[in-house]
Amino acid sequence: MANSNILMVYVQCDGNAPITASLEVLSRGAELSKSANFDHVAVVIGKVDETTEKTIKSFGVSKILEVESDVYNLQAYGEKLAKVVEKYSPKLLISGTTPMAKDVLGYAAAKVESSPIANVSKIEIDSEIVFTTGLYGGAVLRDVTLNTEKTKFAIMSKTSVSSDIEEVPCEIIKENFEVKDLYTVIKESVTEIAESVNLEEAEVIVTCGRGIGNEDGIKLVEELASVLGGAVGATRPVTESGIVARTQQVGQSGKIVAPKIYIG
Template identity: 35%
Template sequence: MDFAEYKDILVVLELDEGKPVNVSLENIAAAKSVVNGGKVIAVTVCENAAKTAIEYGADSAIVIEGAQFEGYNADAVADAVAQIAAEVKPAAIFTGATGKGKDLVPRIAAKLATGSVCDATAVKLDAAGNVVFTVPAYGGNILTDVVIDSVRPQVASIRGGSVAKLEPEAGKAGDIAKKAITVADDQIKLQIKETVKEIAESVNLEEAEVIVAGGRGMGSKENFDKLQELADILGGVVGCTRPAMESGWISRAHQVGQSGKIVAPKVYFAFGISGATQHVSGMIGSGYIVAVNKDEDAPIFDVADVGIVGGAMEVLDIMIEEFKKNK
């Protein structure tokens, strides 16, 4: 395969109420850092989202049009991206390492008969011009570099918080091409009959700038509920570990970690969290980590910027009082 004509990078945008989510904007920055003589092209189903992507660094955008894309369907989107890739011949295709992104990557790769990487935490170029993806392995205990050096495009999902999004340029101009696409019926295996979303489950951990999380060390549901008070003061949301969720103290929608959400807030408070790898791998991208644990040897202190040795409830009460004063 001659790689010379494969230069551009497609960034598939994930939307929330018509706007690109943070990880999609971060993906544009990641693409800009490794694009090699080509352009960064945003792919979306919304023209306004395309304009936002250009303001955040994309060189151009492609807006997919068609009745099959009025509601999200992974099969339809993957086929549409594959059709676009067949024409554009990109060097790489990036999505966010969200539930939808991780669903799309293998589907796109299979349609293009290429290789894929899931949940990358860093990207860079090697001497040969290949994108090197850093990914966690063995439950997040090690980081390893992966290179897809024999096929194009390279398809990957990138974890939120791995790359800082670029500062937007309001009103920045860029070419936006509208492309009507039809996906053959036999390519859509998934049929969505009904979507149900409980109000209580509408927790947006991935977009939160402040997360106040609790673990088994909170001791009880009553103690755990008090985390919400601090979160409200700071304008944040409450997160949890798997043991806290399994104890019935809070719903699964709040779980952070390998089997929960991958988050990267500006500030992450960890109350009564020991620091098991499964949890840490989901929040290690946080900008600033404050850990509170009565065990001075708790692994959470190895990743914390500030560590407080003490009872979770005692420190929580003090923080609530002090932040109230400052606010």
């Protein structure tokens, strides 16, 4: 049972630095915690260096839980996040919309017999917690409540980062949870060339569809994106054809993006 007035934010890092999606959710968490008088807590699975600590503290968290872990493994991360939930009993645990966060929160929620709500655009905390979610690409909005006393999990859609957040005294707590009998072990991690530019954080995106025809067509799109200082996105048919890597797929079946300029 979630009996603590804790709003917990799962902070995903890339190279020990919090990704933009996590900063957005930390900002949202600060606002919600203040209005609901909740304790704002961040949880990081992995190493928290001095720079990361300073960044997270700036979002008004009272605690940073540094959960020991080596390289990413879904089962290990999910199990450890579930153990964090069992130990601290937060009323609400939120994250940004990334493939990793969806997997980790989904795993952890299942372990504690809860369920995550995805595509959450707004949360209101009063006598109960109300989630506003989008359907059909955001064309329809609905309010959702969960009839459970267990921790509620929410995967937030993209938002802005507030700069008007009051920093509070913050405690760093190191946790080390043992996970036995891993089903899979990561032997080697290879970054695709296409992942050198993070579409989810790109300010300019040029997206191509079937009209590019072939590899010659994609070169024109890449040239335009380069001139604009942006990244190349693609629709599902283009990625399935093999012309563009799957990591560049945008839309409902790909990555959710919010650039300042979108050409497609």
